[in-house]
Amino acid sequence: MPIGAYYLVAAVLFATGLVGVLIRRNLIVLFMCVELMLNAVNLTLVAAARMWGGPDGQVFVFFVIVVAAAEVVVGLALIVNIFFRRGTLDVDAQHLLRN
């Protein structure tokens, strides 16, 4: 397989996540779309690491996964707090930083 095929799949996945971020208004779905985009970038990095035969791309993917896990933990805790305080997950309704 040419390595560009993997790049194209990653590009399609990234665009899918981007479309999801643009058309959905639910906070949790937006978060899942961001995860999809992160995964697409990870696929690009893994493909590039194999193409060049070096380990650095895989190490970078490892760090991306760690940071994404931390991001999901804190972000979902924030989403739960927002839902308990406001009663909605609509991103268009979130325009205040306090109360």
Place this chain on the structure above:
Amino acid sequence: MTALLAQTTGLAAGFTTEVVLFIVFAGLAIGAGIAMVSLRNMVHGALMLAVNMLSLAGLYLVLESAFLSVVQVIVYAGAVMVLFLFVIMLLGVDRDDLLVEVRIGTRVTAVAAGLVVVAILGYGLVGPYTGAASTCPGQDGGVPATATPGSVACVGFADTLSGLEADGAGSVDIIAVPLFTRWSFPFEMAALLLTVATIGAMLLGRRSDPDPDVDPAWAPSMVLPERGPDDEDGDAFDDAFDEGDPDVSGPRHDDEPVPASVGPAANDDSVGDTHAGEEA
């Protein structure tokens, strides 16, 4: 693994095991991604995202990154997706009624923007990265690729992996050695980040009903007004979260006079005013 991916026994011409696995996993990943974006039921969307992540783990396996494949299954498809499903079911918001409210023009524009992104990225990829030279060695009948002008030659893990497997090691060593030598400081930072994220999630995940009168030990999740030495009865704390209702402030010790600057009349509607009053 390289030999396994390159085998063609029983398959049609031009289809190695790698090609077949790539088609299956890439199709699953893209289909599940599109389904996740378009499904209205959020539980179904989360499960589609799980399918997407498992497919990506399969693609990592095809790309000879077995360690990352296992990490993807454990961390993403396991931990992260369980967390998503847990939050969706905890909040009881499995029906995304907001989806139907999005205007049709917005959807068309968003899909067009996505197609433009794919077109631009594909335009940059078609030239150098889709030629025969970018097919990795060992995957194409064992023949190493030769670089043609204007193309990128794939190096691949073939030599590295075969050398490691001769030593009884696997693809974990490819990532482990640089991770603990060259990238050891970022590794420590990742550990620190995970610790901070855990503590932050614990603080944010506490009960956030703003009712300190019922439970005096309750502390708000994100904002803790500092209590100065002249505010030991904590009414600045109460006032900050009572939303302009000074009558329901918490139990107050009467042995200390309340300074007028932090009393309910001075600041019954703003956290910022509370701080200003304490500093005055």
